[in-house]
Amino acid sequence: MKRFLLLLLIFTVSCASLGSGKQQGSFSLVSEKDEYYIGRLTAAKILKKYPLLHNDRLTEYLTDIASYLAIYSKRPFIYRGYHAGVLNTEKPMALSTPGGFILISKGLIKKLDNEDQLAAVIAHEIGHISNKHGLSYIKTAYLVDLGATLSRKIAKRKIEKERSQKLLNIAVDVADVLLKRGYSRKQEEEADKEAIRILKKSGYNPYALIEVLEKMKKISRNAPIQFTRTHPIPERRIEILKKVATRKKPSQKRTFRFQSYKNML
Amino acid sequence: MFTLLILAYFTVRVTVERTFLKTSPDFFSDNVAIVSYGTSLKADTIIAGWYRVIYKGKRAYLHESAARSFKGISLARLSKVTGKGENAISLAAKGFEESNVTGVKGYNLKDVKYLEKFKVSLDNIKRFKEQGEL
Numbered sequence: 001m002k003r004f005l006l007l008l009l010i011f012t013v014s015c016a017s018l019g020s021g022k023q024q025g026s027f028s029l030v031s032e033k034d035e036y037y038i039g040r041l042t043a044a045k046i047l048k049k050y051p052l053l054h055n056d057r058l059t060e061y062l063t064d065i066a067s068y069l070a071i072y073s074k075r076p077f078i079y080r081g082y083h084a085g086v087l088n089t090e091k092p093m094a095l096s097t098p099g100g101f102i103l104i105s106k107g108l109i110k111k112l113d114n115e116d117q118l119a120a121v122i123a124h125e126i127g128h129i130s131n132k133h134g135l136s137y138i139k140t141a142y143l144v145d146l147g148a149t150l151s152r153k154i155a156k157r158k159i160e161k162e163r164s165q166k167l168l169n170i171a172v173d174v175a176d177v178l179l180k181r182g183y184s185r186k187q188e189e190e191a192d193k194e195a196i197r198i199l200k201k202s203g204y205n206p207y208a209l210i211e212v213l214e215k216m217k218k219i220s221r222n223a224p225i226q227f228t229r230t231h232p233i234p235e236r237r238i239e240i241l242k243k244v245a246t247r248k249k250p251s252q253k254r255t256f257r258f259q260s261y262k263n264m265l
Numbered sequence: 266m267f268t269l270l271i272l273a274y275f276t277v278r279v280t281v282e283r284t285f286l287k288t289s290p291d292f293f294s295d296n297v298a299i300v301s302y303g304t305s306l307k308a309d310t311i312i313a314g315w316y317r318v319i320y321k322g323k324r325a326y327l328h329e330s331a332a333r334s335f336k337g338i339s340l341a342r343l344s345k346v347t348g349k350g351e352n353a354i355s356l357a358a359k360g361f362e363e364s365n366v367t368g369v370k371g372y373n374l375k376d377v378k379y380l381e382k383f384k385v386s387l388d389n390i391k392r393f394k395e396q397g398e399l
């Protein structure tokens with residue numbers, strides 16, 4: 001009977017997650033706190049492959065941009081706030097994990113011209129976090145693991161160890177998706193849409209997102225790069241964005257600010 | 266009339282580690298207090314994405330992304346309704362011990378901790394905004 005109820009629960013939630021396509025489904029069961037710990041381990045997995053550049057001033061700068069932009073997102077507050085850092089690799093890439101970790105490579109920052117373009121990249125990543133895209137890749141594993149934990153009575157210590165192990169497994173799954181496959185086209189478009197909204201409201205140039213995508217398109221023509229795998233560059237995305245993104249001249253002060261940080265790379 | 270006023274209230278519970286209660290539904294307004302995870306407050310409405318709550322007898326605002334609402338549930342009943350159930354579905358919150366994963370190969374927690382040491386205050390954000398002409 002217990003097992004039947006458990007299967008019913010899993011089935012019901014799975015159906016809900018497949019249904020509307022809105023931010024419902026299994027990951028609505030994941031609390032803010034769970035999301036943070038899952039994202040933290042996912043980030044740790046990614047950072048094993050691409051370690052950080054330890055530069056306090058640059059990290060502070062990125063974190064300031066992310067925290068400022070987040071105010072204008074759907075989720076200004078997440079469990080432990082937004083964190084942003086620079087990956088110490090020349091590969092142009094940007095990633096975000098559940099729980100608010102935003103990772104941008106120095107290779108990508110070097111290709112940007114101004115702060116508005118950097119803000120556009122970060123706003124796009126916030127779009128993934130606020131739409132809980134990363135969590136959508138853990139639904140099955142999460143539910144199965146959850147079911148297993150609920151249906152057994154084990155010593156507390158053992159449960160803690162098992163949960164930690166499950167978290168590690170989930171982190172592997174999510175990191176794998178982010179590094180190898182990337183988000184789906186629909187999710188990328190959702191993140192773009194959210195990014196434009198954030199950029200408009202925060203005072204940055206919304207058109208900067210198009211500028212970044214066009215840069216990446218140009219680069220990927222010459223040589224396939226990591227960024228194209230994690231962020232596919234379909235013309236379709238640029239076309240859609242051109243209909244909604246307005247142009248705004250980036251301020252000189254911001255451009256100088258960006259250059260002074262870029263020079264640190 | 267009195268009964269109707271009581272029914273209009275609902276409970277909200279803070280779901281983030283720490284958050285601010287504000288004087289008005291605006292991120293840049295003054296802070297009333299800092300509340301932490303699990304704090305339950307009485308709310309009567311939502312204004313532009315902010316719950317209007319009562320904190321120590323005074324009106325304050327809490328952003329909806331920082332809390333979960335329990336409409337139709339009083340503060341007194343909330344612990345009975347949630348509590349165990351919430352913990353049961355909480356995979357990481359209860360039972361997660363960093364010692365269980367520290368040192369596990371294939372994870373770079375050192376760099377994660379490096380990122381976590383950077384905290385941004387509201388004053389920082391205000392300064393950043395002004396300096397960048399935003």
